Amino acid sequence: MEKDICKFIEAIKERIIYYRRDFHKYPEVGWTEFRTASKIARRLTELGFDVKLGRDVLKEEDRMGLPSEEELDFHYKRALEQGADKEFIKPLKGGFTGVVGTMDLGDGPVLALRFDIDALKIRENNGENHAPSRLGFLSVNNDIMHACGHDCHAAIGLGVAEVLSNFKEKLDGYGTVKLIFQPAEEGVRGAKAMVGAGILDDVDYVIGGHIGLVAQAGTLVCGVNGFMATTKFDVSFKGLAAHAGGNPNKGKNTMLAACTSVLNLHSIPRHGKGASRINVGTLVSGTDRNIIPDSSIMKVETRGETTEVNDYLRNYAVRIIENASKMHDVDYEIKYMGESICAASSHELINRVKNIGSNLKCFDNIINVFTTSGGSEDFNFMMDKVQKNGGQGVYFAIGTDIKGGHHNSLFDINEEDMLKAVKLFSVLCVDILNNHDKN
Incomplete structure (x- = not known):
């Protein structure tokens, strides 16, 4: 099935790139991702996922660093003007901008894949050498841009959703997959509220990743540890x-x-x-x-x-x-x-990522574990929750050719590398579903 999955991903390449460019053009900072989340919810529904969002996936009192009511209202109205889905935006009002799409494939392990979706308060460079400017998907929202790759993460998540939807019949009877689209990762504000809502309570495996970060172009880092x-x-x-x-x-x-x-x-x-x-x-x-x-x-x-x-x-x-x-x-x-708290990737999942990354043959360099220092990542709340319940978690990094660096007005990536991420997430997901008892 691995070859069929990779072939399918290549066939939907332009759709994945479209998702990324659309999210990039209309960036939204933490707790205001009204357009982004509503579009994701609509697409997941179209692909056959059971979708929960808003207060159903976020514990209200655990949200941190919320904008003022005036700011939330401004961004909500702007999202509607910029094409937000009118049905799915309603449950998001007030800054409840999380989305979870679940595909129940029968008895078996429960997997959760996490994708963060928020942007940063940075004015994007509009120079001709900057691809989003040159190709027409420069941020239209003043002083806000996707300068850390979360537009790519959202697109990767939808790419995985396309794969699972397409291969659903071949996976029937193998378990459950949850696609978690998390708001407000910047400032480590959103994951704790999703954990508090109970969406990880039944999860056996939780998987997260980042494009770029500590990985150079062509590199896969199978486990990133050391987040403070x-x-x-x-x-x-x-x-x-x-x-x-x-x-x-x-x-x-x-x-x-x-x-x-x-x-x-x-x-x-x-x-x-x-x-x-x-x-x-x-x-x-x-x-x-x-x-x-x-x-x-x-x-x-x-x-x-x-x-x-x-x-x-x-x-x-x-x-x-x-x-x-x-x-x-x-x-x-x-x-x-x-x-955020500290957590470390499970050795078993790190090895699984390494084996699958090697088999995909799209990485020139595979690093087992990289221990970073100084930064923080609230995915650790999700990983800690699953591991304390007896499950496993991993956070990996997909290398890319980064322009300008993270949190920089010139930030950009090689969009081809998003396909590598979709392949890794998808094949890893299918491998766990098919071989859970062998692990």
Whole structure:
């Protein structure tokens, strides 16, 4: 069946490229992927999947870093103007932009394949040397673009859906496949809410991947490990304004509390069980030179090589902020904006990816495991959930010729490499369904 699958994927190449270019032209940032998610839901339905979306696949209280209601409403209306599916967009309103398509093929293992779909707040380069500009699929949404390949991931996911739909009769009786289209991966905001909704509770295998990332063109990295646990949070300090010359003693200076926090946050002792990071990326305070600042906003992130290390940093940071506020007699509020934990790919699945990647003969270089450092990936929530339930998980990387680098205004990929990803996901999926008992 492997040869038939690869032949079919080559036959639908232009459709997969069309999906990618359409998503690229109409990018949407986390929790506002109304057009993207509605289009995906429509296509999955057409292909025979049982589709759940919105509140059915997202636990409301676990969503983090949501835009304001005004922003959500603006993006919802814009999505409709840009061709969103009018039926499937309705359950997404309010930022519930997750989609899960399920194909029940009978008794057997339950597989989940995850594809992230959100874009970034970056203005895309419109130069003639940039292929999306030259070929007519440049972002039409100001200061938003797909600069990390999630447009490709969404297209790859639909490509896999096409394969499963086409070969459904040959797979009947082998198990269940869930295609998870996740919102808000950027800022690690979306996966926890999907896990919280229970969509991974019955899953035996969960598979995720990324185009580019740590893999050069022609390379397959069978397991990417080392993503750091992280917590991202905003701190708002509230005090009392006063005349800086006449009555400074009557003021409650939030800038002092914020600055005391910053200096001490960057003085937290390192942890003996692994690497750690902490950063205050933004500090905004005060209005003018002769006014005691009555409000300050600070954006902070912690990262740890393990979840334990990150928890240590986060808890230490919260104590510092609390006591700095007490020191200067101001109030504070912490709002959590994103989170992820540590997890590692299962050795059995890494080996399975390696064997299938070798058999496909479309990779020049196959690397067993690559351990990254510094970045974070909320797919770890899904992998951790499945592994704790006795299942397996893997996160791999498909190499491509990247233009401009990730999170860059010139980001682009070689679209041929999306076909390699569709082949790998599809054949891996079929292999697990057919050989579950042999694993």
